[in-house]
Amino acid sequence: MAPPEDTSQPRLAAGCRWGPEQKAGGEENRMILFPEGAIKLQGTGRQVLERCDGQRTFAEIIAELQSQFADADPTKIRADISQFLEQLRHKRIVDY
Amino acid sequence: MIPNPLALIAEITHRCPLHCVYCSNPLELAAANSELATQEWIDAFQQSGKLGMLHAHFTGGEPLARPDLTELIAGARAAGLYTNLITSGLGLAEARLQALVEAGLDHIQLSFQDSREDAANWIAGAKAHAHKIELSRLIRRHKIAFTVNLVIHRQNIDHVGEMIAFIEQLAPDRMEIAHTQYYGWALKNRAALLPTRAQLDKAVEAVSAAEKRLAGRIRIDFVVPDYYARFPKACMGGWGRRLMLINPSGKVLPCHAAEVIPGLAFENVREQTLEFIWRESASFQRFRGEEWMPEPCRTCDQRTEDFGGCRCQALLLAGDATATDPACSLAPAHYIVEAALAEANSSGAISQPVPAGSFVQLQQRAGGLWSYRINPE
Numbered sequence: 001m002a003p004p005e006d007t008s009q010p011r012l013a014a015g016c017r018w019g020p021e022q023k024a025g026g027e028e029n030r031m032i033l034f035p036e037g038a039i040k041l042q043g044t045g046r047q048v049l050e051r052c053d054g055q056r057t058f059a060e061i062i063a064e065l066q067s068q069f070a071d072a073d074p075t076k077i078r079a080d081i082s083q084f085l086e087q088l089r090h091k092r093i094v095d096y
Numbered sequence: 097m098i099p100n101p102l103a104l105i106a107e108i109t110h111r112c113p114l115h116c117v118y119c120s121n122p123l124e125l126a127a128a129n130s131e132l133a134t135q136e137w138i139d140a141f142q143q144s145g146k147l148g149m150l151h152a153h154f155t156g157g158e159p160l161a162r163p164d165l166t167e168l169i170a171g172a173r174a175a176g177l178y179t180n181l182i183t184s185g186l187g188l189a190e191a192r193l194q195a196l197v198e199a200g201l202d203h204i205q206l207s208f209q210d211s212r213e214d215a216a217n218w219i220a221g222a223k224a225h226a227h228k229i230e231l232s233r234l235i236r237r238h239k240i241a242f243t244v245n246l247v248i249h250r251q252n253i254d255h256v257g258e259m260i261a262f263i264e265q266l267a268p269d270r271m272e273i274a275h276t277q278y279y280g281w282a283l284k285n286r287a288a289l290l291p292t293r294a295q296l297d298k299a300v301e302a303v304s305a306a307e308k309r310l311a312g313r314i315r316i317d318f319v320v321p322d323y324y325a326r327f328p329k330a331c332m333g334g335w336g337r338r339l340m341l342i343n344p345s346g347k348v349l350p351c352h353a354a355e356v357i358p359g360l361a362f363e364n365v366r367e368q369t370l371e372f373i374w375r376e377s378a379s380f381q382r383f384r385g386e387e388w389m390p391e392p393c394r395t396c397d398q399r400t401e402d403f404g405g406c407r408c409q410a411l412l413l414a415g416d417a418t419a420t421d422p423a424c425s426l427a428p429a430h431y432i433v434e435a436a437l438a439e440a441n442s443s444g445a446i447s448q449p450v451p452a453g454s455f456v457q458l459q460q461r462a463g464g465l466w467s468y469r470i471n472p473e
Contacts, residue, residue, distance in 0.1 A: 002312075014269060015203045015241020019150060020176050031150065033178040035203040035241045035270060036317075038102075038150050092241075092269045092315045 003082045004058040008096035010085055011054030016093050034093050044069075048081055052094060058085075098336075098375055098384075100148030104177070105341040107352070108137065108154060108168065111161040113186040115221030115468035116209065118247050118289055119281040120352055121157065125472035130345035134164045136366065138171035140342055143370040145175035149340075152177040157344070157472075160187035166195045173200030180205060182245070185231040186224055193234055203241040205272070206232065210252050211262030219251065221468040232266040243270040248299065249289040250440070257302040264314060273303060274319035279353045283412060285466040290440040296324055323433050327398050328405025328421035335383035335407060340374060348373045350380055353408035357417045383407050388418060392426045 004010060012032070019031035019038060030046055031038045041049055044065070051061045062081055066074045088094035110125040132140075141152060152172040159165055160183055172179045180203040181196070208228055210216035216225040235242050244263045248256055256273065263271050276282045276289050291299075300320070307316045322329045332339050332351045341349045346364045349355065355362065360382060363373045374380055382388065386399060393404040405421020413422040414429035422429040 013241070014239050017178075017202065019178070033150060033202070035180060035205070035243055036151075038178075089312055090315070 003086045004096045006057060006059035008058045009054050009056065010052040010058060010061070010094055010096040012049075012052060013089075013092050013095045032093060034091075039093075044080075045084065048084060049088075049094075052085075058082075058096065101144075101340050101374055102149060102333075102338045103151035103153060103340075104141070104144045104149050105153045105155060105339060105352070106137065106140075106168075106172075107156060107341060107343045108132075108159050108165075109161050109344050110157040110472045112156055112158040112184070112469070112471065113161070113222055114158070114184050114224060115470070116247075117219060117221070117281060117285045117466045117468060118249060118276040119469040120277055120279045121469065122280050122353060122355055123284070124355075125157075125470075126344040127473045129473075131162075132342075132344065132346045132365070134167055134171075136346065137168050138175075140365050140370065141168075141172040141175040141177060143365075144172075144340075145177055147371055147374065150178055151180060153180045153182060155182040158184050158186060160185075160192075166192070166199045169196055169201050170199035178202050183207070184220075184224060185228045186222075188231055190234055193231075193238065197238045197240055201240055203243065204235055205243040205245050206235065206268075207245045207247070208259075208263065209247070211255070211259040215252060229266070232268075236267055241270070242268045243272055244268040245272045245274065247274055247276055248291075249276040250291045250295065251288065253291045253295045253299050256299045257306070260303070260306045260316075264310065268314060270315045270317065272317045272319070274317075275321040277322070279408060279412065281467065281469045286436065287439065288466045290323065290436060291321070292441045293324065293437075296321065322405075322409075322421075322423040323437060325423060326425045328402050328409075328423040328427075330402045331406035331409070331421075334403035336374070336380035337384065337403070340370060348377075348379075350383075351406075351408065353412075354379070356408055357411050383417075390418060390420060393420050396426065 016032060016034040019033040021028060021030055029040050029042050031040055032049065047065065048061065051064060062078050065081065066077050069077060085094055085096065089096065109131055110121060111128055144152065159181060169179050179201050181201055182205045185206050206228060208216065209219040213225045217223050244266055246259055246263065278286050282289060303316060303318050310316065336350050341352060342365055343349060346366045347362045348365055348370065349362055360379050362379050363377050389399065389404050393399050405424055407417045409423060410419040410421050411417040413432045419429055420427035422432045424430060
């Protein structure tokens, strides 16, 4: 199984969708619902997945996050997001 | 404070066009005329959403036997729940599928009994296989999650590799290959269903090879038989810890089989709210937490992983719902499971894979082998 390429257009897999927003301790969480489970997303994970709309390319998602987190090492951001999406694809939550 | 339940199992009817020999429904099925009405279910979904539940799993029997299924799915979606339909597919064609998807169906879980038509129909006690294949193609045209569910056992486990290849062609997102769990009809038919150790080892190898091959394309969830495990399964994720089940007549249970436990009374959603039942009812508190645990569970490191195993299995095998699950290698009653395994692995055991003959031949041969699940009144 391969990581996403620059031209990949990540999207939520069939039958995976955002659930209701939940507020816990001042932080807004969103859930991704999928068959037999759910994951709570906050912070960067949420920002990445909200951009997985099937329109933006992997390269565009990375560029957006890199400019948003200008202090962080851009290479590391790329590697982290790539790994994150690959894991979610493995769980059949994301397709690209 | 007790955490909220995560999911509702909505057992909306016990009626079913199949008669699977491994059915885990109770031997005493809920009668058709006792079933909850449409609005009673919709009200229960509303309560579930407010209680913080995320998923509604529609099961049965065969959920499609309810003519109001589309309305029920829409009701669960409106309550904020993720909707999962667990089905044999009988009673589903394009128009109804389209209506279900439009009503908000998120996920469909279609059962297969085998890759070989004769054997599949033989296990189901009905000619269902060809329709299921046809239906898979229709399902893939819709943007919903698609899981194929396959129950394995002594009679089909030897060609699990062939069955995986068959399912692969149906292009699901996920396949669940689950070993039979011995409750209800499956316990009654256990001698014909429990595999040998050699069969199991071979199957584990085949599944693990398929997992590697299909990674990123089809996810495989594999459930091994707890009889062969060292520790018991965390049944339902722990009693009264994650799940609530409402049976066709509205009884609210911590698990599918809980009614077999004597001395426990279960509330009905017609009379009590789900919140009250979850937080206050004696039945949901009976085996919640660790207070009830006997030794060796009480001081065992595994107790936060498996919660002492399954209460119904303890009752069914050891005659005591408060005992450590006999599937556990540390349980005082483990000898009962060992005896069943010794029998399954002995030379006098029921012969393995029956060569596929015609459906009629297979059914005739099944006479002495097992009992088919009947239908409720």
